[in-house]
Amino acid sequence: xxPDVSFVIAAYNAEATLGRAIDSALAQQGVTxxxxxxxxxxxxxxxxxxxAYADPRVRVVALEKNRGxxxxxxxxLDAALGRWVAVLDSDDAVLPDRLSAxxxxxxxxxxxxxxxxxxxxxxxxxxxxxxxxxxxLEKLGNLTLADxxxxxxxxxxxxxxxxxxxxFLREYLETNELRYDENLRIGEDYILLASALARGxxxxxxxxxxxxxxxxxxxxxxxxxxxxxEAMQRADAIFEAAYWLDxxxxxxxxxxxxxxxxxxxxxxxxxxxxxxxxxKAVRTALGDxxxxxxxxxxxxxxxxxxxxxxxxxxxx
Numbered sequence: 433x434x435p436d437v438s439f440v441i442a443a444y445n446a447e448a449t450l451g452r453a454i455d456s457a458l459a460q461q462g463v464t465x466x467x468x469x470x471x472x473x474x475x476x477x478x479x480x481x482x483x484a485y486a487d488p489r490v491r492v493v494a495l496e497k498n499r500g501x502x503x504x505x506x507x508x509l510d511a512a513l514g515r516w517v518a519v520l521d522s523d524d525a526v527l528p529d530r531l532s533a534x535x536x537x538x539x540x541x542x543x544x545x546x547x548x549x550x551x552x553x554x555x556x557x558x559x560x561x562x563x564x565x566x567x568x569l570e571k572l573g574n575l576t577l578a579d580x581x582x583x584x585x586x587x588x589x590x591x592x593x594x595x596x597x598x599x600f601l602r603e604y605l606e607t608n609e610l611r612y613d614e615n616l617r618i619g620e621d622y623i624l625l626a627s628a629l630a631r632g633x634x635x636x637x638x639x640x641x642x643x644x645x646x647x648x649x650x651x652x653x654x655x656x657x658x659x660x661x662e663a664m665q666r667a668d669a670i671f672e673a674a675y676w677l678d679x680x681x682x683x684x685x686x687x688x689x690x691x692x693x694x695x696x697x698x699x700x701x702x703x704x705x706x707x708x709x710x711x712k713a714v715r716t717a718l719g720d721x722x723x724x725x726x727x728x729x730x731x732x733x734x735x736x737x738x739x740x741x742x743x744x745x746x747x748x
Contacts (some may be wrong), residue, residue, distance in 0.1 A: 435489075436463040437516045437531050438602070440508030442501050444472040446522035447481050449646070456525035456644075458487060462532030465489060468511050472504040473497060478522075502612030502620040509602075509611065518599040519621075523646050530642030534599055541636045544604035545628055547575055547596040548638035555648045562641055563591045569639035577629040578680035584622055585684075586691035594622050597643050604633055619664040623671060630675035658699040665692050 439457040443450050450469070457467045469482040470493045482492045493507050505519055516535060520526060530548065538546040550563040572579070575593065583593035605611070608631045612620045629635060668689060677685055 433464070435466045435514040436535065437465045437518055437599070438508075438512035438514030439465060439467045439518050439520050440505055440512060441467065441469045441520050441522050442472060442504035442508065443469055443474065443478050443482065443522040444498070444504070445474045445476045445478060447474075447477040449523040449648075450478055450481055452525050453520055453522050454482070454485065454490060456527075457520055458489060459528050460526070460531050461528045463535060465531070466491065466512075466514060468493060468508045470504040470508045470511075471495060472499060472501075499614060500617055502616055503614040505620075506611045506614065509605065512602055514602060516599050517602045517605065519597055521597075521645075523648065524597075525644040525646065527642050527644065531599070533640055533642060534636075534638045537638050538599075538601075538636045541574075541634065543574075543636040544601045544633040545575075545598050545625070545635035546638060547593070547598045547635060548642040549640055550595055550597075550643045550645050551641045553644050553646045555646055563595060563645070564639075566639040566641075569637050572637050575629070575635040575637055576681075577626065578678070578684050580626060580629060580635075581681060581684035581688055585688050586695045595645065596625075597621075598625050598628075598635065600628065600633075604628070608633075613667055616663055616667055618660050619667065622664075623667050626671060627675070630671070630677070630681075658696060661692055661696045661699060665689075665696065668692065 437460070441450070441453055441457070446453075454467055454469065457465060467490045469490065471479040471482065472495055479492065479494055482490065491511065493511055495504060495507060499507070508519075509517060516531070518526075518531065534546040534548055538544075549566060549569055551560050552563055553560045580593050585592075600610075605628075608628070610624060610628055610631070613623050614620075616623065625635075668685075672685060
């Protein structure tokens, strides 16, 4: 029988946390599931751990070459059989009633996409925190393209809707030929959901917490780099050319584009400072004075906050 949900877990050197992710997916209540673990050429025991599961609901896809997070997830989507597909990061977990709540709300609202609330779990023992107030998400009801783009503006929020892990009707993804952009090492989640919304897919919001976003001490081991931002700018340009945007979405897109430009200038400025190239730093500052304002905060703190905003983790 077709499962209600296919969980896609892209895994790269994830032996320390993968079991938790798989177990939480298998523990879903009220829905039938399959779990597809895509090993992205790990060098540790990730694939052995996944293959050790005797549960027939767990399937393992071993990639022949490293394809990054987008490529690994695409391989999982290609293998999925479920009515719905849900992406689960290999170091995160889901609560037992997450999918039954999301699917119930999505079916009632005839939505092709659903998102829910997130709890941020600090593995170093600090108290957990809920990302969004449930009352706020309840009032929001549905996530529009303008809402989503507005929330993904660099430097303006600690948390944004880009952290949300949507579930999609698999038929909607197939009909609209939607997949992750494999050229992006970060920001691939944003482009996929933005594209799905731009194609007209309704997105219902489940205000209850269902996804546990685990933050390990030192899990962000690299800061965002200029070429990452430039790749996002290219992806955004392709997105803008491909889809019609209404007035509100257009305004939000313009704000996001400006924020990415400032982020690129800031990263260039930091690189010049670190390379002791004062003339290049001055030229960059003159070209985009707004980037200089970000230097009011210590550079390393700002870089790490920027990295966290994109939920960037080292790995695939």
